Amino acid sequence: MKVVIITAPMRQPAQIKPVQYPVDGNKAIEYEKPVRCPVNGVLAKTMKKGEQVRVIYIMIRGTHSECEQNRKNFTDELEKINAEIGAVLSYDTVEIDFLPTKQTYNKLLTDLTEKIPENAEIFTDITFGSKPEILSLFCALRFVEEFRDAIVQFIVYGKAEFNKEGQIEYPMLCDITSLYYLFKLIGNIGNADFESASKMLKDFFAL
Numbered sequence: 578m579k580v581v582i583i584t585a586p587m588r589q590p591a592q593i594k595p596v597q598y599p600v601d602g603n604k605a606i607e608y609e610k611p612v613r614c615p616v617n618g619v620l621a622k623t624m625k626k627g628e629q630v631r632v633i634y635i636m637i638r639g640t641h642s643e644c645e646q647n648r649k650n651f652t653d654e655l656e657k658i659n660a661e662i663g664a665v666l667s668y669d670t671v672e673i674d675f676l677p678t679k680q681t682y683n684k685l686l687t688d689l690t691e692k693i694p695e696n697a698e699i700f701t702d703i704t705f706g707s708k709p710e711i712l713s714l715f716c717a718l719r720f721v722e723e724f725r726d727a728i729v730q731f732i733v734y735g736k737a738e739f740n741k742e743g744q745i746e747y748p749m750l751c752d753i754t755s756l757y758y759l760f761k762l763i764g765n766i767g768n769a770d771f772e773s774a775s776k777m778l779k780d781f782f783a784l
Contacts, residue, residue, distance in 0.1 A: 578629040580697040580727070581616060582689070582714065583651060584706030585634045585644040587675075593647055593705075598735055598750035606731070607750070614651040615735030615750055616702035617658060623700075626663035633692055634668070635685065635710065639675035647705075673710070682713040689717045690725075697727040703753075704735040715760055722761070732757050 586593055595611035598618060608618030624630060632655065636644040652668060659666055671688045674681045693699070699718060703711050721727040737748040762781055766774045 578631060578694060578697050579620075579624070580693050580699050581620065581630060581632045582699065582701045583614060583616060583632065583634050584703055584710060584714070585636050585648045585651070586705035587637055587639060587642045587644055588647075588705070589643055590646045590650055593650070594745065596735065596737055596745055596748045598748050600750045600752070603752055606733075606752070613647075613654055614702060615704050616700055616731075616733055617651065617655050618750065619700060619731055619733060620655065621658045621662075624659065624662050624664040628664045629667070630664045631667050631669065631692075631694075631697075633689065634670045635689070635706070635714070636670050636672045637675050637707070637710070638672055642675065677707070677709045682709055685710065685713045686717045686720070689714070690720050693717075693721045693725060693727060695725050695727075697721070697725065699727055699729045699731075701729070701732045702735070703732060715757060718757065719761060719764070729754060729757055 593613050595613050597609070597611040598615055600607035606619045606622050608621050612618045620630070634648045636648065655666065669692055671685060671692065673685045701714065701718070703714065706714065718729050722729060731752060732754045734751045734753055735748070736751050737745045740746050759781060762777065766777060769777065
């Protein structure tokens with residue numbers, strides 16, 4: 578089963594415009610049409626007919642949060658893409674408070690890991706996530722890899738710059754999965770001395 582984790586944006590939905598994201602690197606995941614949610618383009622290239630795909634939205638509660646409407650827009654977009662593919666989609670959410678407390682991110686980690694099944698292939702989109710939210714998400718991914726035999730396939734980030742007129746320039750879909758595996762590698766180095774650990778890092782960067 579594919580499990581897709583998406584950090585839903587709090588911003589006004591009108592500010593989340595469809596963008597066609599070129600890919601620098603793995604052209605197999607480059608989608609030729611504009612999308613509001615970058616990982617939806619990756620799914621358009623990787624989903625298969627009849628495949629089970631569970632989408633989990635991380636929703637931040639707040640007085641001015643627009644996560645719910647953005648979640649709906651992202652879901653509608655994915656459903657439209659899937660109409661030509663025929664995967665079996667299901668949806669879930671994890672809700673956390675906007676206040677960045679220990680309790681908030683403990684809840685994110687525990688709730689998320691409980692919703693990810695055994696042997697899941699994980700696709701993650703952190704385009705719209707807050708900094709503490711993303712750190713907790715990395716911890717959750719590490720946990721399910723270790724204890725649920727999950728595999729992190731993609732962690733993507735939709736990058737775009739805005740000019741003075743507010744128009745999007747230089748969009749790019751960045752595959753930062755290797756950053757996650759660097760995080761994992763450092764945690765697995767264990768009792769190595771500094772020189773050995775440094776060599777392992779340099780070997781990793783050379784890949």
